[in-house]
Amino acid sequence: MKNAFLKWNQASLVKRILVGIIIGVVLALTIPDAAKWVTVFGSLFVGALKAVAPVLVLFLVMHAISRHRSGHQTNMKSIIILYGLCTFLAGFVAVVASFIFPVTLSLAPGAEDVTPPGGIVEVLRTVLFNVVDNPVNAILNGNYIGILTWAILLGIALRNAADTTKNMLANFSDAITKLVKWVINFAPLGIMGLVFEAIVSNGLSALLDYGKLLAVLLGCMFFIALVVNPIIVFLNIRRNPYPLVFKCLKESGITAFFTRSSAANIPVNMSLCEKLGLDEDTYSVSIPLGATINMAGAAVTISVLTLAAVHTLGIQVDFGTALILSVLAAVSAAGASGVAGGSLLLIPLASSLFGIPDDIAMQVVGVGFIIGVLQDSCETALNSSSDVLFTATAEYAKKRKEGKVVKISA
Numbered sequence: 001m002k003n004a005f006l007k008w009n010q011a012s013l014v015k016r017i018l019v020g021i022i023i024g025v026v027l028a029l030t031i032p033d034a035a036k037w038v039t040v041f042g043s044l045f046v047g048a049l050k051a052v053a054p055v056l057v058l059f060l061v062m063h064a065i066s067r068h069r070s071g072h073q074t075n076m077k078s079i080i081i082l083y084g085l086c087t088f089l090a091g092f093v094a095v096v097a098s099f100i101f102p103v104t105l106s107l108a109p110g111a112e113d114v115t116p117p118g119g120i121v122e123v124l125r126t127v128l129f130n131v132v133d134n135p136v137n138a139i140l141n142g143n144y145i146g147i148l149t150w151a152i153l154l155g156i157a158l159r160n161a162a163d164t165t166k167n168m169l170a171n172f173s174d175a176i177t178k179l180v181k182w183v184i185n186f187a188p189l190g191i192m193g194l195v196f197e198a199i200v201s202n203g204l205s206a207l208l209d210y211g212k213l214l215a216v217l218l219g220c221m222f223f224i225a226l227v228v229n230p231i232i233v234f235l236n237i238r239r240n241p242y243p244l245v246f247k248c249l250k251e252s253g254i255t256a257f258f259t260r261s262s263a264a265n266i267p268v269n270m271s272l273c274e275k276l277g278l279d280e281d282t283y284s285v286s287i288p289l290g291a292t293i294n295m296a297g298a299a300v301t302i303s304v305l306t307l308a309a310v311h312t313l314g315i316q317v318d319f320g321t322a323l324i325l326s327v328l329a330a331v332s333a334a335g336a337s338g339v340a341g342g343s344l345l346l347i348p349l350a351s352s353l354f355g356i357p358d359d360i361a362m363q364v365v366g367v368g369f370i371i372g373v374l375q376d377s378c379e380t381a382l383n384s385s386s387d388v389l390f391t392a393t394a395e396y397a398k399k400r401k402e403g404k405v406v407k408i409s410a
Contacts, residue, residue: 017254020188024195032200039197042258045190048183049264054139056176056267058151060284063169065155067281075279075394079286082232082390083294087333089228090296091326094220094303099322103213103304104312105367142263145292148285180267187255187268194258210371213308217371220300221378225249229386236397244392248272248385256384257377262291265384272388283391290387295333297379298343301368302329306350309364315354325353343379344368 027035130138130145138146158165226245233241251272256265266288273283303325310317332346347368348361368375 016188017191020190020192021195024192025199027192028196028199032196035196036200038193039200040193041186041189042191042193042195042197045183045186045193046259046261046264048186048190049259049267050142050261052176052180052183053263053266054142054147056180056270057147057284057288058135058139059169059173059176060270060280061148061151061288062155062158063166063173064281064284065152066158066161066166066169075282075391075398076285078394078397079282079390080289080293082236082393083290084330086224086229086232086296086386086390087294087299088326088330089232090220090224091299091303091329091333092323093223093228094300094329095307095319095322095326097216097220097223098304098307098311099319101212101216102311103216103308105213105308105364148288148292152285177270181271184268184271191255191258210367213304213367214371214374217300217304217375218378220304221297221382224296224300225253225382225385229389233389233393236393237400239396239400244396245389247276248389248392249381251275252388253381253385257381260376260380262380262384262387265380266291269384269388273391276388276392278392278395282395283388286391286394287387290391291384294387294390295343295383296386297382298333298346299326299329300382301343301375301379302333302346302350305344305347305364305368306354306356309347309351309356309360310354313356313360315356317354321353325350328353 024038027038130143131149133141133143133146135146135150137143138150158169230241230245233244252265252269255268256262259265269287269290270283273287274280306325306329307317307322328350329346332349333343344365347365348356351361351364
C-alpha cells in the first residue's frame with residue numbers, strides 16, 4: 001500500500017488528473033446516485049484554491065516589490081502589451097468567424113434575475129472602485145484588482161524596511177506557497193468530483209440544440225490557443241512555440257477547464273511558472289494581473305454572442321462597425337473581473353452598439369448560461385493558460401535578445 005502511494009505521488013500531476021477524470025466519468029455514467037458524495041471533493045478543491053489564492057497574491061506581490069532591486073527588469077511592460085494584443089486579436093477573430101459562419105438563435109425568455117452593466121463607463125467605474133476597496137474586503141470577496149493595488153502599494157512602502165521585516169515577508173510567502181502545493185496535490189480528487197458533478201447535473205444533451213453556436217465559439221477559442229497565440233510567441237522568441245504552448249495548455253488549461261475560475265487557477269499558474277524557471281519578481285505580479293485583464297476567451301464570447309443576436313434580428317452590419325465591436329469587446333473583457341457574472345453580462349453592453357434592446361440582449365445572456373458548461377470552461381482554460389504563456393514569452397524574448405540559450409521542455 002505504501003509503495004502504491006509513493007508511485008502515485010511520483011507520477012506527474014497531469015497523469016494523475018487524467019486518472020481522476022476517467023474515474024469521474026465512469027462513476028457518473030454507471031452509479032450517479034450512489035456516488036453523489038464524490039461531488040464534495042470538487043467543492044472542497046475549488047473552495048481551497050479560492051481561499052488560498054487571495055492571500056498568496058497579496059504576500060507574493062508585496063514581497064516581490066519590497067525586495068525589488070533598482071535596475072532589475074521585470075518584463076511587465078512587454079507582458080501587458082502581449083495581454084492586450086491577444087485580447088484584441090481574439091475579438092477580431094471572433095468577428096471574422098461570425099461573418100463567415102453566421103449563427104442565428106431561437107430566443108426565449110431567461111436570465112431575468114441578473115443585471116448587466118449599463119455601459120462602458122459603469123464597467124470602468126466598477127474597476128476604479130475595486131482599486132480603492134478595503135484590503136480585508138478585497139481578500140474576502142476575491143477582488144484581485146484591489147488585492148493587487150494594496151500589495152503593490154505596501155510593497156513600495158516596505159522597500160526601505162529593515163531586512164528582518166523583508167525576511168518575515170519572505171517566510172510568509174514561502175509558507176503560503178507550500179500550502180498551495182499541498183492543495184494542488186489534491187487536484188486529481190477535486191477534478192474527479194467536478195467532472196462527476198458536471199456530467200450528472202448538466203449532461204451534454206442540452207447542448208445539441210446549440211451545436212452551431214458552440215462550434216463557432218469553441219472553434220474561435222481553439223484557433224486563438226493553437227494558431228494566434230503560437231504566432232505571437234514565435235514572433236517574440238523566434239523558436240518553435242508549440243512545446244511551450246502545449247505545456248501551458250496541459251498543466252494550466254486542464255485545471256482551469258474544470259475549476260472554471262481564473263482566480264482559483266492562480267496557484268496552479270504560479271507553480272507552473274516556478275517549474276519553468278521564470279523570474280518570481282515578474283510572475284508574482286503578471287499572473288494575478290493576467291487573471292483580471294488577460295481575457296481573450298471573454299472577448300470571443302462577447303463578440304460571437306452579440307453578432308449572433310445581430311444575425312437573428314436581421315440587422316445589417318458593415319465590417320467596420322463589427323471591427324469596433326472587437327475593440328469594445330477587448331476593453332470590456334479586460335474590465336469584466338469586477339462585474340458579477342463575468343463575460344456573459346457584458347453582452348448587453350456590446351449589443352447596445354447595434355441598438356439591440358436589453359430584453360433581447362438578456363435572452364442571449366440566457367442562451368449563454370445554457371451553453372456555459374463548455375463555453376465557460378474553454379474560455380477559462382484559454383484565459384488562464386495564456387497568462388503563463390505570455391509571462392514566459394516575455395522572459396524568453398528578453399533572454400533571446402541577450403544571447404542566452406532557452407530550453408523549453410514539452
